[in-house]
Amino acid sequence: MSRPLGVGLLGLGTVGTGVARVLLGKRDALERRIGRPVQITSVLVRDPSKPRGVSLEVPLVTDARAILDDPAVDIVVEVIGGEEPARTLILEAIERGKHVVTANKEVMAKHGPAILAAAAARSVSVAYEASVGGGIPLIGPFQLDLAANEITSVVGIVNGTTNYILTRMTESGASFADALREAQELGYAEPDPTNDVEAWDAAYKLAILASLAFGAPVMPEQVWREGITQVSQRDILYAAELGYRIKLLAIARLVNGQVETRVHPSLVHQGSMLASVDGSFNAVQVEGDLIGSALFYGRGAGSEPTASAVVADLIALGTSAARGSRQAARHAVELRAMSQLQSRYFLRLLTLDRPGVMAAIATVLGDRGISLASVVQKESVVLGDDVPGAEIVLTTHVASEAAVQDAIATLRHMPVVKTVGSLLRVHE
């Protein structure tokens, strides 16, 4: 019988436990698939005394060298998360000639090019299907199945936490704070939710997808990023009255030969496919010159869906199927500045309730070439000191981001405008 395929597991949390369960539970099927048994050699954790959701007959170690220096380890699976020590451990595994499977979006988004170059130099593979979209196949399709296409657009809901929060705000009328608390109680949001609600997680995932789709490295800091902390119940309500739902969209588009990358809350038509992606589900809509439009939809996180992607990478590496490391630049891609964006906008303002206010606002917008698609004055509100106020909700036709930002800066300084409540982009 041939030598087992040795797997060293770095991390035994949500994903690591799922991977271990699959490797044990599907032992026979995996052996048939790969042609030799798969064996977990040892597992790196922080605290070996913690109770685990899987019983393993191998040692839990706290020194990574026990795994990295073990000649029986062919593939290192990194499911620790975070930037360090994960990045260093991945590079050390590569240096020792081991293949790597990782679910780590932060490391692959920030250091993907260096890691993939190191892997190429050592003739090993780094596979990272689980880093975006959990169990939804995305990296593989971009690397292989869509390779004949010129990709023109990638638009997705790639963060389950924010999607859950926005779904709850829409369905139950909860405030952002209440929906976040509920998500934390259910384990959908971390105790420190910054990475999710400030859209870092979505930016990492978009950077990875855009790099694959457009054939040149896109770094996370090059992605325009706005989180959902400023989305209010009123935005959700008024957007619904206009026929829209609010979603955190990750968008990468080819515009006049340049690539636009942005993550921000967006209004999407209630009847659109993306509007119906609720709760912890993810979806990514891809447009290519040959395929037209394709939608990838499913569970974007969770122990089993993510293990599905990690183990698929393991099978591919175990059978030497070409998969993983390719992210070579096909051509130089110029990134498009956010100020060049052309979009429709949704604007909510709190103003004094007096004649001429609407005309003054319309003039500020009109002077900058921004034309209004709809204007609704909501019920009167009382501002401080019993001053009568009004809430005004506007949508624009397609306008330039630069012009809209300039208009907002002017509106903020007008005595009749008390607050610019929100500025959201409408996704068409």
Ligand SMILES: NC(=O)c1ccc[n+]([C@@H]2O[C@H](COP(=O)([O-])OP(=O)(O)OC[C@H]3O[C@@H](n4cnc5c(N)ncnc54)[C@H](OP(=O)(O)O)[C@@H]3O)[C@@H](O)[C@H]2O)c1
């Ligand atoms: N959770 C998901 O649904 C999901 C989906 C897609 C991708 N991912 C990605 O998968 C990775 C793992 O996520 P997770 O949810 O499984 O994380 P997790 O539940 O927090 O588990 C992390 C594991 O790594 C170990 N660990 C952390 N820091 C360590 C260190 N410095 N040295 C040794 N061991 C360390 C922990 O050990 P202890 O157990 O001893 O604390 C734990 O077993 C992340 O990159 C994440 O972004 C997760």
